[in-house]
Amino acid sequence: MIDMTIVELSRWQFAATAMYHFIFVPLTIGLSVMMAIMESVYVMTGREVWRKATLFWGTLFGVNFAMGVATGIVMEFQFGMNWSYYSHYVGDVFGAPLAIEGLMAFFLEATFIGLFFFGWDRLSKLGHLTVTWLVAIGANFSALWILIANGWMQNPVGAKFNPDTMRMEVTDFIAVIFNPVAQAKFVHTVSAGYVCGAVFIFAISCLFLLQGKHVEMAKRSMIVAASFGLASALSVVVLGDESGYVATEHQKMKIAAMEASFHTEPAPAPWTIFALPGPDGGAPTWSLQVPWMGGLITTRSFDTVLPGIEELVDHAQTRIRSGMVAYDALQEIRAGNVDGDDVDARLVFEQHWPDLGYGLLLKRYREDVGNATDEQIALAAADTVPEVWPLFWTFRIMMGLGFFFIAFFALWFYRASRGWLETNRTLLWVGFLVLPLPWVAIEAGWFIAEFGRQPWVVEGVLPTFYAASGLHFWDLVISLSFFTLLYSTLFVIMIMLMVKIIKAGPQDKLFADEEDDQDFVIAALPSTPATQELGS
Template identity: 60%
Template sequence: MDLAVVDLSRLQFALTALYHFLFVPLTLGLSFLLVIMESIYVMTNRPIWRTITRFWGTLFGINFVLGVATGITMEFQFGMNWSYYSHYVGDIFGAPLAMEGLMAFFLEATFVGLMFFGWDRLSKVGHLAVTFLVALGTNFSALWILIANGWMQNPVGADFNPATMRMEVSDFMAVLFNPVAQAKFVHTVSAGYVIASLFVLGVSSWYLLRGRWTSVAKRSFTVAAAFGLASSLSVVVLGDESGYALTDNQKMKLAALEAMWRTEPAPAGLAAFGIPSVKDRETHFEVKIPYVLGLISTRSIDRPVVGIFELVAVAEDRIENGVKAYDALEAYKANPKDLDARGRFELHRRDLGYGLLLKRYVDDPRKADRATIQKAAWDTVPNVPLMFWAFRIMAGVGFLMIGIFTVAFILATRRNFQTRWFLWAVVCAMPLPWLAAEMGWVLAEVGRQPWAVEGVLPTFLGASSLTVPQLWATIIGFTAFYGALAVVEVGLMLRAIKKGPFAHTLPEPEDDAAFDPATA
């Protein structure tokens, strides 16, 4: 396989995935914010809450359409750019994607029309139920996608079948309840709730700064502050759970994001700052916070955390065992009645993927020398500086969000909506949770390299037989198309925000200066 083709295929998928994820988290969060706002309308019967729900629903709809359009393109790439990956693990990976389409997407697509056009055709409770089903379908979509991605990170419930030369499901419930997938799901949707909350808080702050539609802005500000505070606290707690999952399933990813070249003795400290050097295989000017890494990764202060050097040594052993598995598999393919070959394969089958890492350098892994094995073992180390800083950007923004929503919640409960420095700070901070979410995906996907499926299929073996010109053509085409979509998306959003919540309803009511969040 031409590595330029592999790198360009990875680049294309990374660009489309990161672009798609600009829309997904906002959809996830806005859907449940709409449920909260409409629930208040149903309980209080105050028309202002109907107006609020319809306004944020318009912005949800614009974002929803763009999210669907970009998501469809991503799924096509599995067949176009990653055909061998699709063949090798499609029996497992395809099932959650099919469930996402049949159960989740159809659910939200069926009810989203009723949500937008059923205001005057459904009862208040009936319409609220429809809005809830849209939110449920949206979050179900994320669940099935993250089950598929979680299996790539921790491939449980599946085994390699020598007869078909591909991975097949052996325990679907293990795939469904994969601890990595469950941790990723709750962490990802919580991040989406934070993004949506800050979006609502930011737009509301802008209205308050301009003195426009303040009756809507104050109420929206209050809902977003409360929902955002709960969500931002959840992100940190659930992110800690994701870190704990790495200890058992992806030790190399944990070592890389900490730039931890050597095993950290107990009590393991978390690096607050450092400058990782791949050349020196050292982290310079490191500043550690005692105990924290041990508490996150092992839930203890008396257990060490394994470093990169030790994990590379483990990878060398697994590559050697993988070569034995490869040799036995080749003998079994030549003679399916060779029970000795089948027995030797079963003994080393869990390391077959590690043996396949050698195909980057030699056609036949059995011909690899010691130097090649060592080189392949170091290939299991992802981009350490990128991982190190991506994690710190993500975590830093996460704690900043807690601070912003805490202040917002305090101001809302005190009915203080005129603290201009804070309103400006919220408006300026609006892009930050998106940055943190994208860094989270960088950690997840770069941290898994060199694997398409952790320990099972190297990324370079999963790509389709395309040419470099073909890939550049599609990358340029997607970039141009997505760039145009971005202009349309931002333009429609800004236009809707500029028109405001009363564009197609009654004129804005006089602002109630004594607005009390407790009584809405």
């Protein structure tokens, strides 16, 4: 029987490392593009203030990039350590985008980030600008390949299960790359990263104006952030709608859970703004709804029915019974590899293999899947429902913040066009205090994407509980505690370094010679007897 405590601890560990890692990724994406824009203005105008701005925001980008690399490496190791059967089962598919990301995108970004920092006085203006844009392109390509891999987990296209190797294998790599879920997730996630970078630059610039420091650089940074942030915030909402529409086609249960839609409503379904959960987290006892809006948003039609949770659970029972047939045929094929008589079993398996993953849901309740009772089938079908109310509220937090950012940047874009950037200190404080909100929205979105897919690690193909390694309880407790402590320490160090850099403000040059390199590193470190001695 499956030890669900081990599975839950493995999920907690991966969630902790992934959520920590995703603190740094969107800021890296956003800052890389915005510093490239600022340097482009510097090359076109020759004004030194734009060079200072690029150097300043680029330094903060570098610290964040280093933290993203450190946290991302550990996360990828977990595929082999904590999720070994997942690596075996779908590694042929999932591994390819990760390998391409490392070879094509990460090396591009990591190589040129060194030239960005050390090439200011060694490259021409146009040459250095090219380097900066290559850093930005590399950051975006990294996100592309990671999200192609993750999109396949949400919608496993272009692959088929091979009963001889007991693995999923690629049949159409083009379909994997152009997976509609992956493409929708990519543009939505990257746009969210742009919003994150814009808010970060805007908030720190507001702080400078409140302090009366670095006013010229801060005002120009705010203008870029307000215009770029407005365009990005609009893109996030529009592309988020597209991502939801794609999920309606491929992940109906996730959409039903996000909308707390327990029963199928006549088309077009209403959209629930607020609801009170029923007993034991069941159907809402009271809700505030907008007629037709839910159906129009999710299906983009007046007559397409949006199925509710109960109907989807009934459909899952049908697929589980089909999966039982596939599982029994697979056992015959494995025996036939010795006996040489598995032709009929292969024909049966070919008809039912898309439902094999649903049959594996029964492994939580019994080893011999083919003999499952009606009660066990009903339990396995009920497991296909993710926890509704965490998804319901998290989605509304994310969506509300998305519209807030549109209004926020629209206001500041208008004020920037009128030259009113520093005329209202209250608004400047508001601009500074919104700093953490992009991460709230982004982590909420990541939670919805991953938590909403449960109980699947690969939608409809491999249950999460079946993908975990057979580790011991204390192995996971110790590793989870260690990673949480390590990542928290790294996060505190990163905050200290960023605060140190922000207090120092923009510099005239960076890494121009060896002495400058040492001075910058020492200045960025916390003040301790060791660093004081190093400085002397």
